[in-house]
Amino acid sequence: MNKKVKYIIKLESIPELKEQEKKELAKVTSKFAFRTNDxxxxxxxxxxxxxxxxxxxxPTTEELDVWGRLDASNESKYMKVHGLEHKYPDTALLLVTDVCGIYCRFCFRKRLFMNDNDEVARDVSEGIEYIRNHPEINNVLLTGGDPLVLATFKLEKTLKSLADIPHVRIVRIGSKMLAANPFRVLNDSSLLKLFEWFNTETGKKLYLMNHFNHPRELTREAKEAVSLIQKTGTTLTNQTPILRGINDAPEVLRDLLEELSFIGVPPYYVFQCRPTAGNKTYSTKIEETIDLVETVRAKVSGLAARVRYVMSHETGKIEILGKTEEFVFFRYHRSADPENAGRFLIFRRNPEAYWFDDYTELVDEYKAELEEEYSF
Structure with a gap:
């Protein structure tokens, strides 16, 4: 199967959009980058x-609603050298590109696609050297942007550099390409040979962390690309945010998680949509989403039900465990601060909460009220 996919960066190139829509949406694309393909x-x-x-x-004009901030998880705080984040002791994150196959409108890194951003390192040698000098790092995540946008020879250079570092045992590639353009895999046998080499010749393991957000993305072509990558010995998983109007209906999320498990791409995380600028229209309330996730877990096999519902917060990856009539429960799944490792957290319910901070700010307000009430 060989098909040349055409990329589209201008609304004018989409005949299905009405002229009035294009004019209205131009205000959005002047702020947040746009990219799709045929x-x-x-x-x-x-x-x-x-x-x-x-x-x-x-795009939708609702993206212009004032809400959130561009770096909602304060990733810049953990940038150690240009293009490398080191938040958890054993894991390093390399930002290897600032381009994706498509630009998801809810992207939490949309700041990378703005003209004044300089977080991505097209030359990853400084990041590679940092990893080499930190033996506690045993797994590396290649992200961006989408690493599979890179030409295979460029990806090969990075993978070979990481393969030469003894303490790096796992390399993960975060990608939506199998959903956005599966022909990136179907048309390039050299990419498959590269993946197979990494898994069979280096003594290390390659993971492809996919981003299928809706079951309709699991097309015949996408499933064929999944199958070809599986044959290279690469382990595939999936992660997706819960997105209003996209996968926040129980039957849709159930179909997504089930179909992924059927094709051997086990669901890994479902994320709370980060409060990134422009994302209000895609965000769901935490306590409603708990009900959604638990409803779906009860209707799928254990392979699909093992997915974790989490938030990627500035302080760490926080698992959202459940609620009672009065309280909501969290646990640090990964923590930037070792003192928070595995910490269990209980807060009073806040039905309007979209993010962890909506609970901690409520606690701060309650403490202030108590201090004022009982001050002498």
Whole structure:
């Protein structure tokens, strides 16, 4: 199967959009970058203005609502050298590109696609050297942007550099490419040979962390790309945020998690959508999402139900465990501060909460009220 996918960076190139829509949405794309392709656009039902695939990639004027901030998890705090984040002792994150196959409208790193951003390192040698000098790092995540946008020879250079570091045992690639453009895999046998080499010749393991957000992205072509990568010995998993109007209906999330488990791509995380600038229209309330996740877990096999519901907070990865009539429960799944490792947290319910800070700020307000009430 060989198909050349055409990338689209201008709304004017999408005939399905009305001229008035293009004018209105130009205000959005002047602020937040836009990129799609003809394959992904073919998955959209253009007769439905609320089509979930359309919501993933086509701008909406609601993105201009003032809400959140560009670096919602304060990733810059953990940037040790240009293009490398080191938040947890055993894991390093390399930002290897500032381009994706498509630009998801809810992206938590949309700041990378702005002209004044300089977080990505096109030359990763400084990051590689940092990893080499930190033996506690045993796994490295390649991200960006989407690493599979890179030419295979560029990806090969990075993988070979990491393979030469004895204490690096795992390399993960975070990618939406199998959903956005599976022909990146179907048309490039050299990519498959590279993955196979890494898994069979280096004594290390390659993981592909996929980003399928909706079951309609699991097309025949996407499933074929999954199968080809599985044959290289690469382990595939999936992670997705819970997104309003995209996968926040129980039957949709159930179908997504089930279908992924059926094709051997076990769900890894479902994320609380980060409060990134422009993302209010995609965000769901935490306590409603707890109900969603638990409803779906009860309807799928254990392979799909093992998915964790988490937030990637500035302080660490926080698992959202559940709630009672009065309280909501969290646990640090990974913590930047060793003192918080595994810490169990209980807060009073806040039905309007979208993020962890909505609970901690409520505690601060309550403490202030008590101090004022009992001060002498």
């Amino acid at each position: 394959y992904y656009n073919s998955l959209i039902n253009w007769e439905d203005p609320e089509d979930p695939i359309r919501r993933i990639v086509i």
